[in-house]
Amino acid sequence: MDTSVIDLPTPVAGRLRRPGWRDPRLLAGLAMVAASVLLGSWAVRTAQATVPVYVTRAAMVPGDRITAEDLAVVDVRLGTVNLDHYLRADAPLAADEVVVRAVGRGELVPASAVGSAEDLDLRPVSVTLERAPSGDVVPGALVDLWFTPPAPDDDGATTDPRELAAGLTVAEVTTSSGAFSASGGGAVHVLVPSALLPDVLTALAADGTVDVVPVLGTGG
Template identity: 85%
Template sequence: MDTSVIDLPAPVAARLRRPGWRDPRLLAGIAMVAASVLLGSWAVRTAQATVPVYVTRAALVPGDRVGADDLAVVEVRLGTVNLDHYLRADRPIAADGIVVREVGRGELVPASAVGSAADLDLRPVSVTLTRPPSQDVAPGALVDVWFTPPAPDDDTAPAEPRQLAGGLTVAEVTTPSGAFRASGGSAVQVLVPTDVLPTILTALAADGTVDVVPVPGTGD
């Protein structure tokens, strides 16, 4: 019986070709690496970038004019706060800028706290006290104004004190110095809304005593 042998071709090992510069996969990988480097560099620069913003040297109260002497400049990192909501030091301050709401000492100055005189619906009224005011009665603090009627001449019960207004901002405090301090005579200037003016002015012109009582935690 004849047996024939068929010679099969030897298998050829497949070789991986080195990708060329025009290979789309290589170009896509290079682009992704470059984009990652640029994005990381941008993130680092953004995190380190700062913007100059104004803070108050002392408490600002409604009616104050905003000047450079009242403010200090601090650098605030981008991304920590929305700087569009605050008064930035790299932009000019309006020459007629008026404080329309109180800003505490050392606080960033909100842009909404500065406006014009037309935006201010408050009027300063001076209240002369018969007793020295509390140390918490300071510019920028909030106070309640009370009126105590005079004691009656007969045996009838005295009228109870009544509150005239609450949460008024103190604009200025004038206190006698030295031996005259204990005798009273301090004057506290409070900012009164125009619709409350008649009540406050009537009480100041009447017989009786007007007192200012500080709201706890609002002093400078």
């Protein structure tokens, strides 16, 4: 029985072709790498970028004029705060601007805390104290004013203390010095709205005592 063998052609292994510079896949990969490098570099530069912003050297109260001597400059990193809300040091200070609300010592100066003196409807009033004020009564703190009538007469009539004004800003504190400083009162200068001036001034001129009561948490 005759058998015949048919010789089949030997398969040839295909060779991988090296991509050329015009290969779309190679160009797309290079573009992605370049974009990643640029994005990373931009993110690093942005994270390290800072903007100069003003902070107070001491507590400032409504009516205080804004001057460079009262402020210090700190560099604030972008992205940590909204810098549009604060007074930036890379812009000139206006000559006629004043503080319109209290700003604590070492705080960034809010843009909303700066304005014109014409916007203020406050008047400084000195309240003489018979006793030394609380340690919380400091410039920039908020206080309430209370009036206590004098001791009742022989008829036994009494009048309870009453609140004259609430949430007034302390502008200045002067204390007695010397041997009697512990018991002496000194004076506290508070900023009183014009509408409350008649009642406050009447109480200060009347027989009785006007006390300055601090609002806790505002004298830091």
